[in-house]
Amino acid sequence: MPHAGWDDFQFDGIGTRWEIATPLQLEPSLQAALLRLVERFDADWSRFRDDSPVTALAREPGRHEFPAEAGPLGLLYRSLYDVTGGAMTPLIGGSLERLGYGAGYSLQPSGPPLPAPAWDEALKWTGSTVTTKAPVVLDIGAAGKGVLVDLLATELEAAGVSTFIIDASGDLLVRGPEAVPVALEHPYNTTQAIGMLSLTGGALCASAANRRAWGDGLHHVLDGKTGRPVRTAVATWTLAETAMLADALATALFFVPGPELQQSFEFSWLTVFSDGSAAYSSEFEGTLFT
Amino acid sequence: MKSAVRKSVYAGIAGLSLAGTVAGCAPSATESAPAESSGSSAAGTSAPTTSAEASSPAGGGSGYKDGTYSADGNYVSPNGTETVGVQLTLASGKVTDVQITQHPSNPNTRKFQGEFAGGIADQVVGRNIDELNVSKVAGSSLTSGGFNQALEQIKSEAQ
Structure with missing residues (x-):
C-alpha cells in the first residue's frame, strides 16, 4: 500500500516482497545499487545457496570473515541466546534441515528433532569473524530481514536520501x-x-x-x-x-x-x-x- | 526504558464468542486459497482429520480426483523458516473443506506465560483496514506463500 503521493520502488529479495517509498523517485543507479546489496546479502547469508559461506561452514568446520553487519548481528544473537536460555540461536539451521527445511526442501523429517548444538561448543563469533568447531548450519532468519532493512537504509542515507519508508512485507x-x-x-x-x-x-x-x-x-x-x-x-x-x-x-x-x-x-x-x-x-x- | 506499571485496560468483549471464533478460522484459511477453490464451504465444518485415499474421479472434468489431501508448505518468516500444514477435501472437483494445521515443532506454539508490566487488553478488536486511513500495514502475512506452495503440491498429487 503506497504512501500518498510518494514513489514506490518494489522488488523481491531474500524470499519476500520489498517496497521502498520515497517522496521522489530514486535514481536508477541507486535502485541498481540497492538491488546489488540485496543480492550480496543473500549470497553471504543464505543457507539455501550452494555457493554461500554458510553452506561451506555446514560442510566442514572453519573460519569465515563475514561482512561488517556480522559484528552487531553476532552480539545481538549472543544476547538473545543468553536471555532465552538457548531457545533463540543462530545454530538452529541443522534442526530445520533435520525436519526437512533444508536446501532440498524435502519437507520430510530425516530423523527425530535435533536440538541445536550449544553455542560455546560449536561456535566462536568474534566481530565479523565466525569460527566453527564442527559442521554447523547457521540460520540468521530471526534477525536477517531486519539487518537487510538497516543496510538498505544506510545505503539510501549515504546517497543523500533522508526521507523514506522501507517496507519488507x-x-x-x-x-x-x-x-x-x-x-x-x-x-x-x-x-x-x-x-x-x-x-x-x-x-x-x-x-x-x-x-x-x-x-x-x-x-x-x-x-x-x-x-x-x-x-x-x-x-x-x-x-x-x-x-x-x-x-x-x-x-x-x-x-x-x-x-x-x-x-x-x-x-x-x-x-x-x-x-x-x-x-x-x-x-x-x-x-x-x- | 522501564515503563511504569500500567493499570489494566479492559477493552470489553469484542463479540468473539468461542463458537464464533472457531468458525472464524475457516474464512481466514479460504481467503488465502486461489480462485480454484470456488465453492469452498469450510466455515464451521468438522471434517475428519485423517487422510482418505483418493476415491473417485471428479465428474466435472476438472482433472482432480476426489479425496482428502494433505501437504506441508514452508515459508520464511521473521522467525526463520516455518511450515504450515494444509489439508484439502476435494469433491466433484471442488474444495469442500480446508484445514490448516500448525507444525508441532514451531517454536511459536510454545507455552507462553508470564506477568506483565505494561497494559493489557481483554480482547483485541478488529476493524477493516479498508476503512482506516493508513499508509502501511505492519504484520506477518507470510503464510499465504507456504499455503500456496502446499496447494500446488496437492494439485499435482490430485491429478
Whole structure:
C-alpha cells in the first residue's frame, strides 16, 4: 500500500516482497545499487545457496570473515541466546534441515528433532569473524530481514536520501520527518487491523504464529494451576531504533515476556495471545482498537 | 526504558464468542486459497482429520480426483523458516473443506506465560483496514506463500 503521493520502488529479495517509498523517485543507479546489496546479502547469508559461506561452514568446520553487519548481528544473537536460555540461536539451521527445511526442501523429517548444538561448543563469533568447531548450519532468519532493512537504509542515507519508508512485507523502517500511519494487522484476518499507530523515525516489526482462529484449539486445554485455558503468543510487534533489533525481538517475545526483555533491550512491544487478549509496553498504549 | 506499571485496560468483549471464533478460522484459511477453490464451504465444518485415499474421479472434468489431501508448505518468516500444514477435501472437483494445521515443532506454539508490566487488553478488536486511513500495514502475512506452495503440491498429487 503506497504512501500518498510518494514513489514506490518494489522488488523481491531474500524470499519476500520489498517496497521502498520515497517522496521522489530514486535514481536508477541507486535502485541498481540497492538491488546489488540485496543480492550480496543473500549470497553471504543464505543457507539455501550452494555457493554461500554458510553452506561451506555446514560442510566442514572453519573460519569465515563475514561482512561488517556480522559484528552487531553476532552480539545481538549472543544476547538473545543468553536471555532465552538457548531457545533463540543462530545454530538452529541443522534442526530445520533435520525436519526437512533444508536446501532440498524435502519437507520430510530425516530423523527425530535435533536440538541445536550449544553455542560455546560449536561456535566462536568474534566481530565479523565466525569460527566453527564442527559442521554447523547457521540460520540468521530471526534477525536477517531486519539487518537487510538497516543496510538498505544506510545505503539510501549515504546517497543523500533522508526521507523514506522501507517496507519488507510488514516489517517497517521510517526515516525523515514524516509520520506514517500504520495499521497493526489482525493475526487471523489480513483484511483487518487490531490497532493503529503513527510511526516516526524507527523500526516497527511484526512476527506471527501461523494463522489460525482464536483459541487455536486450546480453549479445551486448561492449565491446572490457573484453571484457565493455556495461552500462547500468536502475534507480536516491536518498536526499536534499528530494524535488526525490532525484528529479532519480535521473535524473542514468543520465548520471553516483554517486561523481561525490556531489562536487556531498548524497545517497545505488543503481544497478542491465543485467547485474544493483549499485553503491551507503554509506547503501545492507545494503539489498540476498543 | 522501564515503563511504569500500567493499570489494566479492559477493552470489553469484542463479540468473539468461542463458537464464533472457531468458525472464524475457516474464512481466514479460504481467503488465502486461489480462485480454484470456488465453492469452498469450510466455515464451521468438522471434517475428519485423517487422510482418505483418493476415491473417485471428479465428474466435472476438472482433472482432480476426489479425496482428502494433505501437504506441508514452508515459508520464511521473521522467525526463520516455518511450515504450515494444509489439508484439502476435494469433491466433484471442488474444495469442500480446508484445514490448516500448525507444525508441532514451531517454536511459536510454545507455552507462553508470564506477568506483565505494561497494559493489557481483554480482547483485541478488529476493524477493516479498508476503512482506516493508513499508509502501511505492519504484520506477518507470510503464510499465504507456504499455503500456496502446499496447494500446488496437492494439485499435482490430485491429478
